[in-house]
Amino acid sequence: MDFKGRNNNDELKSEIKNIVDLIIADYDNGRDVDQMDVFNQPDRDAVKDIVIKLLRIIYPGYSRDKIYKSYNDSNRIAIVIEDVIYNMQKQIAIAFHHSPDYANASDETLDCGARCITHEFFKQLPKIREYVDTDLQACYDGDPAAYSKGEIILSYPGLLATTINRIAHELYLLKVPLIPRMMTEYAHSRTGIDIHPGATIGKYLMIDHGTGIVIGETSIIGEHVKIYQGVTIGGLSTRGGQSLKGVKRHPTIEDNVTIYAGASILGGETVIGEGSVIGANAFITESVPAGSRISMQRCR
Known part of the structure; x- marks a missing residue:
């Protein structure tokens, strides 16, 4: 490439115009990535703001308002609730276009x-707050490194991810397009924990450490389940693509199951029986009965 003579102002303007025209013309190809109807897309920043304010509503004593000032706690929360109602209605109406x-x-x-x-x-x-309270209790009971519940609320990524998921799951059940997934992907970006809003999760879920956890859309998780970092509760195969939509593709985890780091449990027909313990790095594609102890055997 010849860089000589590029300092001429007229030539520079002409070249930039050609580049702009080239890119604008590329939008005329009729592909999905070419659509420019920005006003029919939910606003990611607005959805993020809704999530943050819903977290204030769920945990009213753990965030400071930067805009609203009130010495009356009820008035303070009422203002936030009304703000979220207004903005959520607006974003849902836009999402309905999808x-x-x-x-x-x-x-x-x-x-x-x-x-x-x-x-x-x-x-x-x-109801969401009732479930979140059980998750908080599970985190506290299950982690001797936790010195207070306040510490968990303020700093544990697992509780943040499950709280946002419980918000998104209710919107998913109400058949709101796009927004539930946008919420859980915000949680994913913050915590490294990827829980689809469609997953059905019982009370007292504890996610310990959490980074790299994946829980698929049709997963069913019972109560008092403990999951460590790097666990996948996923589909056995997605080669069928859109033909698998609506099919149960992800496992069922029954009550009182512990799944240690790096385990992969796959398949819609796979059931992990109540009270089972799944060891680190286990790879499971078939059901195991209640009370099972599954571990990887060391090769010699």
């Missing part, structure tokens, strides 16, 4: 549907 159920709906219908779903979601917040 739902076949609302393909030809008017703006009034979209707004009405978003309002109803938002209100229904907020009615579920006491």
